[in-house]
Amino acid sequence: MTNTIERLSLIITQISQLTPRIYRYQLRATSGSELPLITAGSHIAIPVTLNNGKQDFHNYSICSNPNQREFYEIAVLRKENGAGGSHFIIDNFAVGTVLECGVPSNNFHLHADASPAILIAGGIGITPIISIAHTLALRGRRFSLHYAGRSKTDMAFVDELQKTFTRNLYLYAADEHQRLDIMHVLADAPSNTLFYACGPQKMLAEIETCARMLGIDKDRIQTERFSADKSEDDKAVVLELAYSNKLINARADQPLLAALRDAGVNVHFDCCVGDCGTCAVKILEGEAEHRDHVLSDAQKAQGFICVCVSRAKSDKLVLALS
Numbered sequence: 156m157t158n159t160i161e162r163l164s165l166i167i168t169q170i171s172q173l174t175p176r177i178y179r180y181q182l183r184a185t186s187g188s189e190l191p192l193i194t195a196g197s198h199i200a201i202p203v204t205l206n207n208g209k210q211d212f213h214n215y216s217i218c219s220n221p222n223q224r225e226f227y228e229i230a231v232l233r234k235e236n237g238a239g240g241s242h243f244i245i246d247n248f249a250v251g252t253v254l255e256c257g258v259p260s261n262n263f264h265l266h267a268d269a270s271p272a273i274l275i276a277g278g279i280g281i282t283p284i285i286s287i288a289h290t291l292a293l294r295g296r297r298f299s300l301h302y303a304g305r306s307k308t309d310m311a312f313v314d315e316l317q318k319t320f321t322r323n324l325y326l327y328a329a330d331e332h333q334r335l336d337i338m339h340v341l342a343d344a345p346s347n348t349l350f351y352a353c354g355p356q357k358m359l360a361e362i363e364t365c366a367r368m369l370g371i372d373k374d375r376i377q378t379e380r381f382s383a384d385k386s387e388d389d390k391a392v393v394l395e396l397a398y399s400n401k402l403i404n405a406r407a408d409q410p411l412l413a414a415l416r417d418a419g420v421n422v423h424f425d426c427c428v429g430d431c432g433t434c435a436v437k438i439l440e441g442e443a444e445h446r447d448h449v450l451s452d453a454q455k456a457q458g459f460i461c462v463c464v465s466r467a468k469s470d471k472l473v474l475a476l477s
């Protein structure tokens with residue numbers, strides 16, 4: 156999500172139900188003109204109203220082929236325990252709904268050379284992976300796509316993927332006792348393979364563990380997460396803004412970013428899952444508990460913290476903000 160003023164006016168031109176809980180939305184420019192060029196793995200911020208009545212923007216991966224500019228498509232999973240954004244979209248959006256969206260951005264950086272790629276998707280994590288597969292196919296690159304889910308009924312895009320990527324696709328439906336063996340997939344890959352993955356935290360953590368055990372360099376793996384890591388041990392923290400002496404209380408269940416923005420502090424942000432670094436701010440006093448996936452050790456040592464996902468070990472953080 157972005158807090159820049161730049162917006163893109165889009166109209167919903169098609170809605171289709173892909174699975175019992177996933178809907179696809181086709182979005183075109185209200186002006187009728189071509190849409191901004193996007194790259195594989197891009198996401199777009201969609202305006203939603205949450206259960207608590209607040210207006211917000213939620214990021215959705217653009218799953219249509221990035222090589223055409225007539226429309227974008229997103230797929231929305233109705234989340235059972237979310238903040239309400241997906242319910243709002245599914246229950247309220249209709250063909251003809253006009254949306255003032257964020258301009259698309261991208262946290263995946265697709266390699267430009269001829270190295271082979273392995274794409275790994277779990278559940279709704281297939282959405283950014285589809286656009287990456289389209290781009291790799293267009294470039295004539297060698298790749299395989301491993302897609303796991305609870306059942307084929309719950310897995311969106313299966314028919315389309317089977318038609319388009321017949322020779323690259325491996326499906327794993329848990330109810331058919333098909334298991335994605337991540338260690339095996341990683342171990343079998345040629346040594347110059349690049350990996351792109353999107354899915355639940357558990358799957359991404361397993362990829363990281365297997366990669367570490369196999370000595371695969373972190374730089375060869377790119378991931379995108381659904382949601383931020385949370386812990387039941389999260390505690391409330393006081394945020395002091397060093398340049399205004401303002402004190403803000405962040406509840407245990409409230410991201411520091413949300414507490415800052417609710418208090419009117421202008422902190423920039425984008426992914427909200429610790430992948431992009433846009434929300435990084437500097438700590439002047441206090442100790443961070445880092446949960447991002449983007450800051451280097453040097454940046455952490457300099458005191459930076461990604462406030463969208465990270466928390467504090469100390470009871471208070473003094474931030475270089477006003």
Ligand code: FES
Nearest residue numbers: 425427432434463
């Ligand atoms: S908004 Fe992307 S890391 Fe915080």
